[in-house]
Amino acid sequence: MFKSFSRTISAYQNALLVSIALSFIQSSFVYAASIDPMPPTVTLKAARYIDVDNGRVVSPAVIVVRGDIIQSVGTNTALVPSAQVIDLGGVTLMPGLIDAHTHLTSNPKLGAYESLGVSATRAALYGVSAASKTLQAGFTTVRNVGANGYGDVALRDAINAGEVIGPRMLVSGPALGITGGHCDENLLAADIPYKADGVADGPWAARLKVRENIKYGADVIKICATGGVLSKGDQPGAQQYTYEEMQSIADEAHKLGRRVAAHAHGAAGIKDALRAGIDTIEHASLIDADGIKLAKEKGAWLVMDIYDDDFILAEGASVGMLPESIEKERKLGQTQRDNFRRAVTAGVKMAFGTDAGVYPHGDNAKQFHYMVEYGMTPIQAIQSATAVAAQALGVESSRGSLTQGKLADIIAVDGNPADDISLLTNVIFVMKGGVVVKYSH
Secondary structure: OHHHHHHHHHHHHHHHHHHHHHHHHHHHHHHHHHOOOOOOEEEEEEOEEEEOOOOEEEOOEEEEEEOOEEEEEEOOOOOOOOOEEEEOOOEEEEEOEEEEEEOOOOOOOOOHHHHHHOOHHHHHHHHHHHHHHHHHOOEEEEEEOOOHHHHHHHHHHHHHOOOOOOOEEEEOOOOEEOOOOOOOOOOOOOOOOOOOOOEOOOHHHHHHHHHHHHHOOOOEEEEEOEOOOOOOOOOOOOEOOOHHHHHHHHHHHHHOOOEEEEEEOOHHHHHHHHHHOOOEEEEOOOOOHHHHHHHHHHOOEEEOOOOOHHHHHHHOHHHOOOHHHHHHHHHHHHHHHHHHHHHHHHOOEEOOOOOEOOOOOOOHHHHHHHHHHOOOOHHHHHHHOOHHHHHHHOOOOOOOOOOOOOEOOEEEEEOOOOOOHHHHHOEEEEEEOOEEEEEOO
């Protein structure tokens, strides 16, 4: 009887051990199934790539991408057996381009009074098309500096969610400015009392507006330090925000982890913006020698849009721009290009930015021609739209160069843009985050 009982206990123990083992194995399979599979690997082969960090062209090019990250870059990197190989032939591989000054929700065909009929919602929907065109042109990152109703925030979030195709976006929401200034709405009569979303007068009101923009999703703060070209009743050279107001904005934004971009054409406004701690100076058309020196001392970036003068003078009247705006540009455009050359010669940090939305989206790369004509080498111009722009935006740890560990934002052009910068107007291959979004065989 005792032996029989012992056999029963032993059988029970064995059954229990088997049950535990099966349960463990089953749990292991469930756990293994819950782990994401190994991300796909893609190997890109080409005639050459541009090492923007060191300003050189390297041949040949072999870049291995796993998932959305660059795994290796070199000339004879070992091919991964399971990788998809894309042999692009005699092209040049480059980091995805960066435009530090865009308005994706702005339609360049609706100038001045025509723009009054456009709601913030409609503008954001227009931005869907503009975002796609911008990405197809090889610009995988943009900084959007000014959009009513936080339309750029909505567009950024839709792109990030995979609902819309477009570049990575850093956005400002409404641009901050004074009552009646460049960032206000000055096309309406006094009996239609309206102020633009970003109007804030005085240091504490400006601080509050910075906090409000950040509350609703802004990555960067945009301000109007001076008058502008496409606004009614002001002058580009006239300072608008005071030094004290700009200092308050910069202090509040920096405290909350945001950088500040200042629209600034006039020499005095540029210098006060730099003294106040503004990070990037947009346009900088009338910058003088002292302003150039101060920008260099402060380590600030100039973002000078020296292409769109062509569009304003040639097409401005046909798209409804005000005659006074066209006249302002006629007086300003060549001076801005000449000052661009002076800033390049002085060694100021220059980030690529075009004011896209003043001209048609997707034409961003047309500016490279003028950057070379007015003092940059082709490599310097390319660096301004890659490594340097990434630094200006504070995203250099994740993009701006073809470097192991950075996001796989990669473009290709036929030939060598270090020899012919105009090739950048015809990007044939675009990869964003390891996904090919354009490939013109």
